[in-house]
Amino acid sequence: MESKPRLLTILDIATVVLLLIATYMVFFYAPQEAVMGDVQRVFYFHVAAGWVGMLSFMGAAIAGIVYLIKKDRKWDIVGLAAVEIGIVFLFINVVTGSIWARPIWNTWWTWDPRLTTATVMLLIYLAYLMLRQGIEDPDRRARFGAVYAIIGSLSVPLTYFSARIFRTIHPIVIGSGDPNASGSFDMTPLMTRTFMFSLLTFTFIFFDLFWHRIRLGRKADQVEQLRLKTME
Amino acid sequence: MLFSLLLQEGPANTTNYMIAGYAVIFGVMLIYLISLLVRQRNLQKDLEVMEEIQGDQE
Numbered sequence: 001m002e003s004k005p006r007l008l009t010i011l012d013i014a015t016v017v018l019l020l021i022a023t024y025m026v027f028f029y030a031p032q033e034a035v036m037g038d039v040q041r042v043f044y045f046h047v048a049a050g051w052v053g054m055l056s057f058m059g060a061a062i063a064g065i066v067y068l069i070k071k072d073r074k075w076d077i078v079g080l081a082a083v084e085i086g087i088v089f090l091f092i093n094v095v096t097g098s099i100w101a102r103p104i105w106n107t108w109w110t111w112d113p114r115l116t117t118a119t120v121m122l123l124i125y126l127a128y129l130m131l132r133q134g135i136e137d138p139d140r141r142a143r144f145g146a147v148y149a150i151i152g153s154l155s156v157p158l159t160y161f162s163a164r165i166f167r168t169i170h171p172i173v174i175g176s177g178d179p180n181a182s183g184s185f186d187m188t189p190l191m192t193r194t195f196m197f198s199l200l201t202f203t204f205i206f207f208d209l210f211w212h213r214i215r216l217g218r219k220a221d222q223v224e225q226l227r228l229k230t231m232e
Numbered sequence: 233m234l235f236s237l238l239l240q241e242g243p244a245n246t247t248n249y250m251i252a253g254y255a256v257i258f259g260v261m262l263i264y265l266i267s268l269l270v271r272q273r274n275l276q277k278d279l280e281v282m283e284e285i286q287g288d289q290e
Contacts, residue, residue: 038250099249220275
């Protein structure tokens with residue numbers, strides 16, 4: 001069995017410690033928001049999860065480009081790892097957004113540009129996994145996956161800028177948002193620190209999970225190669 | 233809804249929604265972690281079986 005790198009163990013420990021500190025900050029360090037109450041605390045990890053989702057999908061696109069240039073399947077493994085993590089965190093982002101919206105917008109869901117583009121992005125990458133399932137030849141699967149990840153990544157800037165370009169009720173906390181936005185708030189210095197720390201923590205979570213998922217992908221590739229060799 | 237929130241004196245009581253939000257965050261992350269561990273274990277077993285089969289063929 002492949003031994004776990006020492007650096008990965010250190011990253012695991014650092015990530016857990018950061019997550020514990022971030023959780024403490026969210027619940028005990030950051031003040032309660034004056035109007036929305038406790039549900040505003042969802043914002044810290046909601047945005048951080050969205051950040052991880054977008055980071056992952058951009059990573060998958062880069063891995064796709066490198067795969068198409070080098071034709072080395074390790075980049076396909078990297079791309080798949082990134083997409084899988086992206087889906088998990090974007091799902092968290094969408095669901096927590098919906099939970100926040102219930103008391104603030106008085107609805108679980110509305111077809112606002114930001115919510116719509118984020119959901120479309122999630123569906124695009126779920127389709128990426130389905131596409132891969134349907135292709136048996138590993139090289140063909142990697143090629144199709146790479147092209148799909150590159151094209152799919154167009155949904156990332158579209159989602160990010162949707163709340164800035166279109167009329168939306170989705171609040172923008174950093175920068176100026178639509179005056180129609182509902183649920184905006186001004187961050188106090190303690191809130192800003194908690195928010196920045198959450199972003200840092202989730203970046204660590206991303207790299208930690210990414211490394212683990214790449215190791216898993218390498219093992220899956222090894223098994224597949226052996227299976228194909230046995231079948232010959 | 234927001235207007236009624238603005239008209240009230242203190243912050244709205246939205247603690248249950250916060251709990252639900254963090255249950256989703258930690259729950260989904262935990263499920264994903266478990267899925268990684270289970271897949272890792274299964275692949276290790278598969279790898280051992282495949283190596284055994286290959287050893288027999290050789």
